[in-house]
Amino acid sequence: MTTVLIADDQAMQRFGFRMLLESQDDMTVVGEAANGTEAIRLVDQHHPDVVLMDIRMPGLDGIEATRRIVATGARTRVLIVTTFDLDEYAYDGLRAGASGFLVKDAQPEELLAGIRAVASGDAVVAPSLTRRLLDAYVHHLPASPSSPSSVPPEDPRLSALTDREREILTVVAHGWTNTEIAQRLHLAESTVKTHVSRILAKTAARDRVQAVILAYDTGLVSPSQNG
Structure with missing residues (x-):
């Protein structure tokens, strides 16, 4: 109940x-x-x-x-x-x-x-909702700094991720569903779910929505990249 x-x-x-x-x-x-x-x-x-x-x-x-x-x-x-x-x-x-x-x-x-x-x-209420949310609100974030000297140190939550986990977090931030990730990256959907679970654990994100926000806040994905 x-x-x-x-x-x-x-x-x-x-x-x-x-x-x-x-x-x-x-x-x-x-x-x-x-x-x-x-x-x-x-x-x-x-x-x-x-x-x-x-x-x-x-x-x-x-x-x-x-x-x-x-x-x-x-x-x-x-x-x-x-x-x-x-x-x-x-x-x-x-x-x-x-x-x-x-x-x-x-x-x-x-x-x-x-x-x-x-x-x-x-991880998320609905993948389509995540995509709508990003489309509507991601432009509230400032653009990534253009000058290399102004780029802040990498967030330690990202440093803990493997290259594959970074890749998956990036496409999750673009609103891809687990099924889409599996098809486009040629992975089993169960493998994608495992990667997402590890991403949430390593970044201490409560759920998929919070992981998406983290991806934008840390500069892993920028508003100009969304779409």
Whole structure:
């Protein structure tokens, strides 16, 4: 049974989410929060598998609430749900440690699949979602420095990766699915999954989304390369 906490300042939105989730045999709602402060308190009280986290809420917003929940080291994972497909804060929410991103007008089956994937510790909510996310938000990052003298030392998290793992992290950051990686790099899909698991372990990334953010933050992949 997947336990879910709903954090949204709109009562009708919370009601709609609850009705959908409780229609599922494998999900139960353990609480509702109208702001980030309540969400943090209820996570500490109920230890849900997943928080459906709105971004724009009064008082403590969803981004800061996500950051504080993740910082506790709790097993709870955060799935961002926001009204706007191009919400300027969504990328910040993922950087704060959220494990996925969905818009509120997503199809019910997409939301349910996202919750199940995040709850199971899957690497990403959906590969197509990662690609959409990158297309929308990667340009928020500064371009890589052009002068060799201004290039910072390599991040130690990248130094721990083998050449093959670097290659796979790079294409993951371009939004490739495991199946696409296997086909294009002529590997077994099980081998790709093993490499991805090792990448997550070596970089201390919580999931595939966080690994993608790492790839851009460290300069392994630049916004101009995406596409």
